[in-house]
Amino acid sequence: MKIKEILAKTRPVSFEFFPPRSADGIPDVLEAISELAIYSPDFVSVTYGAGGSTQAFTEEITLQAKNDLGVEVMAHLTCVGQNQEELDRVLARLEAAGVENIIALRGDPPRGSTEFVAVEGGFRHASDLLKHVKSNYEFGVAAACYPEGHTESVDLTADLEYVKKKVDLGADFLVTQLFYDNQYYFDFVDRARAAGIQVPIVPGVLPVLNSAQVRRFTSLSGSNIPPQLDVLLDKYADNENSARDMGVEYATEQVRGLWDAGVPGVHFYVLNRSYSVSRILDNLQIPGHTRPN
Secondary structure, rough: OOOHHHHHHHHOOEEEEEOOHHHHHHHHHHHHHHHHHOOOOEEEOOOOOOHHHHHHHHHHHHHHHHHHOOOOEEEEEOOOOOOOHHHHHHHHHHHHOOEEEEEOOOOOOOOOOOOOOOOOOOOOOOHHHHHHHHHOOOEEEEEEEEOOOOOOOOOHHHHHHHHHHHHHHHOEEEEEEOOOHHHHHHHHHHHHHHHHOOOOOOOOEEEOOOOHHHHHHHHOOOOOHHHHHHHHHHHOOOOOOHHHHHHHHHHHHHHHHHHHOOOEEEEEOOOOOOHHHHHHHHHHHOOOOOOEE
C-alpha cells in the first residue's frame, strides 16, 4: 500500500533503520525490525547509510522486511554514488519485488568530503531524483524537510522554497529531520502552510541513547539542543544507561505533545535498537500500536 493512502486513513507510527557495515549485520537489523513489529508499525524505512556506501544492504533489508516480515516499507534512495542508469536498475528491482514507496533524498557527501558532487550521469539534487521517479514510475514518493533549516540553506525562506519545489514535483508527504523542541516543528508547519504546502508533514523523532551521540547528530544536522535537554545531556554524559532512560522520558513527553496536537503521524529514528522506542510506545499507549497482552 502506498503511504499516502495510509496517511489518508490513519495517523501512522513508523520506524527508521539503517543498514549494517557488512552483510554479517543484516540479521541483527531484521531482528530489531521484528522486535518492533509487535507494535504494528504502519511502515518502516531503511536508510542508505553514510555516503551511500551500503546501498545493496539497504535493498536486501527492505525486501526481506516486506516479503518475510510482512511490514510495509519505504526504501531510501539517494543521489550518492550512482548515475541514472544504476538508480533505474534499483528502482526496477524494487518495483518488481512489490515495493511501493520510496523517499527521494540527495544524500550526504562521502566521508571525508565537505561538498556533494554528483557522479557523471547522476542527479545533483533530491528534486531531480524525485522528478525522475515521478515521471517514470508508479511509486509513492516522500521527501525530507528541515524544521530548523538545512545546513546548506542560506536562510529559512530559501530552504522552504526548495521544500515546496519537491512538493510541487509530486512528493506525497514530508518527513522532518530530528528536532528536540516541538515548537520548531509547529513553526515550520505554519510557514509551510502559508507557503502553500498542503501535504502531510510527519515529525521525525530521535530518542536520546547517549549524550555524545546526540551532540554529534545535532552538530551535523544543525538542530538545536534546548537548554533543559542540554543540562540533562551533561548530567548523564558518563552514564549511558541513565542517558538512555532519560531519553525515553524526554521522547515520551515530546511525542505526547506532538500527538496531542494532532500531527499526521510520528516517524521514529530507531538506530537499530528496539529498547527505547518500545518503552516510549509502552508509555504512550497509542491505540493500534500497543504491545500485545
